[in-house]
Amino acid sequence: MRLSDFQDGLASALLPAPGASTPPPAWLDALLAQPGFAVYRNTVAKGCIDALQANYPAVHALVGTDWLRAAAHAFVHQHPPSDGRLMDYGAGFAAFLEGSGPAASMPYLGAVARLDRCWTEAHLAADAPTLQAAWLAQQAPEALALLRLQPHPAARWQWCAEHPAYQLWQRQRAGVSWDDQLPWQGEGALLTRPQDAVQWSPLPRAGCALLDACAAGATFEDAAAQALQTDPGADLPALVALLLHTGALRAPETPLN
Amino acid sequence: MPHPLTAGLGLKPQHYDAALRCTASGLWWEVHPENYLADGGPRLAWLEAIRARHPVSLHGVSLSLAADAPPDAAHLQRLAQLVQRIEPALVSEHPAWSAWRGRYHPDLLPFPRTHEALARIASNIARTQDLLQRPIAIENPTHYLQIDGHDWSETDFLAELVRRTGCGLLLDVNNVYLSAHNLGTRASDYLDAFPVQAITEIHLAGHHADPRLGDALLIDSHDAPVAEPVWALYERLIARTGPRPTLIERDDAIPPLPELLAERERAHSVLTNKEALPCA
Numbered sequence: 001m002r003l004s005d006f007q008d009g010l011a012s013a014l015l016p017a018p019g020a021s022t023p024p025p026a027w028l029d030a031l032l033a034q035p036g037f038a039v040y041r042n043t044v045a046k047g048c049i050d051a052l053q054a055n056y057p058a059v060h061a062l063v064g065t066d067w068l069r070a071a072a073h074a075f076v077h078q079h080p081p082s083d084g085r086l087m088d089y090g091a092g093f094a095a096f097l098e099g100s101g102p103a104a105s106m107p108y109l110g111a112v113a114r115l116d117r118c119w120t121e122a123h124l125a126a127d128a129p130t131l132q133a134a135w136l137a138q139q140a141p142e143a144l145a146l147l148r149l150q151p152h153p154a155a156r157w158q159w160c161a162e163h164p165a166y167q168l169w170q171r172q173r174a175g176v177s178w179d180d181q182l183p184w185q186g187e188g189a190l191l192t193r194p195q196d197a198v199q200w201s202p203l204p205r206a207g208c209a210l211l212d213a214c215a216a217g218a219t220f221e222d223a224a225a226q227a228l229q230t231d232p233g234a235d236l237p238a239l240v241a242l243l244l245h246t247g248a249l250r251a252p253e254t255p256l257n
Numbered sequence: 258m259p260h261p262l263t264a265g266l267g268l269k270p271q272h273y274d275a276a277l278r279c280t281a282s283g284l285w286w287e288v289h290p291e292n293y294l295a296d297g298g299p300r301l302a303w304l305e306a307i308r309a310r311h312p313v314s315l316h317g318v319s320l321s322l323a324a325d326a327p328p329d330a331a332h333l334q335r336l337a338q339l340v341q342r343i344e345p346a347l348v349s350e351h352p353a354w355s356a357w358r359g360r361y362h363p364d365l366l367p368f369p370r371t372h373e374a375l376a377r378i379a380s381n382i383a384r385t386q387d388l389l390q391r392p393i394a395i396e397n398p399t400h401y402l403q404i405d406g407h408d409w410s411e412t413d414f415l416a417e418l419v420r421r422t423g424c425g426l427l428l429d430v431n432n433v434y435l436s437a438h439n440l441g442t443r444a445s446d447y448l449d450a451f452p453v454q455a456i457t458e459i460h461l462a463g464h465h466a467d468p469r470l471g472d473a474l475l476i477d478s479h480d481a482p483v484a485e486p487v488w489a490l491y492e493r494l495i496a497r498t499g500p501r502p503t504l505i506e507r508d509d510a511i512p513p514l515p516e517l518l519a520e521r522e523r524a525h526s527v528l529t530n531k532e533a534l535p536c537a
Contacts (some may be wrong), residue, residue: 003369124297
């Protein structure tokens with residue numbers, strides 16, 4: 001038998017593509033009938049599901065192990081991993097949960113999953129020096145307006161208009177139980193990695209808009225205007241101080257002055 | 258001394274801090290490179306801190322050398338960067354497959370040892386060694402299935418890969434024990450036929466019986482201390498080959514580090530017991 005035929009057959013039995021239902025050939029049936037085949041089937045499924053459980057700890061804490069593993073099982077068959085870096089597996093899990101019937105009673109689950117994903121991305125992102133307040137203070141006001149500040153490679157931010165996603169997420173991360181009294185309002189979150197560990201803080205909507213504009217390459221002047229358009233009452237100096245304090249911006253690669 | 262490494266341990270995140278402080282003679286640490294193929298961040302910083310104090314071995318599990326396709330170019334490039342950054346003492350992989358047509362199956366999957374498979378794996382090992390600019394060792398797998406259509410015995414297959422590519426061999430004694438048990442063959446026959454001169458690393462690990470089938474099927478679970486019959490095979494092997502860097506593998510039900518260090522000390526004693534070594 002050709003090696004590729006063997007691999008097509010075994011792969012189809014281990015992680016069947018959705019909708020695939022061709023009956024297995026005789027040689028494959030003979031393998032599936034052996035008790036040892038379950039070892040491979042279980043190891044493949046467990047590897048993917050364990051990775052999702054590890055990469056979505058706040059979702060896991062909210063829904064419990066059985067629910068999480070059932071959802072992960074369904075996700076794995078639609079979106080199996082593409083390479084061996086399982087620490088990075090599950091990029092589409094938030095969108096999957098938002099479209100999943102069993103999650104309909106927890107409409108905030110997707111937003112919480114997005115923050116778990118932000119943590120993973122922040123954890124694995126490239127290193128870079130953070131922008132220092134002292135450097136910014138040295139810039140002339142007219143030069144400041146034209147600066148194109150870049151988010152740090154490890155900075156992630158999310159605005160959630162419908163749910164207190166940040167509070168829900170960080171309480172689960174901290175092991176704090178559900179709070180029925182939690183004010184139900186939109187919230188943003190900022191995750192950064194100023195040293196080794198990922199840190200987080202709440203981020204107002206205008207802050208999310210400011211970082212979106214910086215990421216898109218806007219000048220500081222334009223980014224500030226977009227932030228104020230989102231929330232005319234935004235405290236811009238406080239926002240910039242927050243971004244500097246948390247290490248959300250990267251130092252320019254070449255000095256501008 | 259041709260090789261300073263004696264017995265090593267798998268490095269687990271919960272043991273990072275304690276691992277940094279270990280001073281045992283000949284100690285080295287092994288990791289799966291997949292857990293460190295990040296663009297930056299704390300994982301790489303941890304590994305570099307360990308590497309500054311101890312030799313490190315990279316034991317890959319996802320290069321998919323036995324897939325009927327070249328290894329993923331991006332993955333191989335990331336691995337090459339990690340090798341350059343960490344300068345590992347040892348690099349190893351498996352003659353198994355996991356990535357196939359864009360989907361990754363987290364396991365080490367079997368295949369019929371045909372002439373075609375031999376040519377493909379030899380080509381994939383050569384490509385890997387060219388890019389990493391160093392030889393790698395490949396590990397004898399654990400078997401759970403009777404597969405038809407082999408053209409080669411496993412020991413001859415591995416010897417031929419060594420001959421064609423110059424790779425080394427990682428002999429996992431627990432895998433030998435389990436495969437012989439599961440397939441109804443004799444571990445001692447396998448070891449007698451194994452091309453021991455190519456061994457550059459040895460693995461020892463624990464196993465357990467299948468929860469449903471009991472002793473009829475032994476699982477390579479890495480969640481228990483090394484079993485006594487595996488130690489016995491290992492001691493006989495070292496008496497024949499002389500010392501080789503030996504890893505105690507533990508990936509699940511991980512005990513406190515002192516327990517692992519005690520188990521590691523047993524392998525270290527076997528490797529440094531001069532009376533047990535073959536006469537020159």
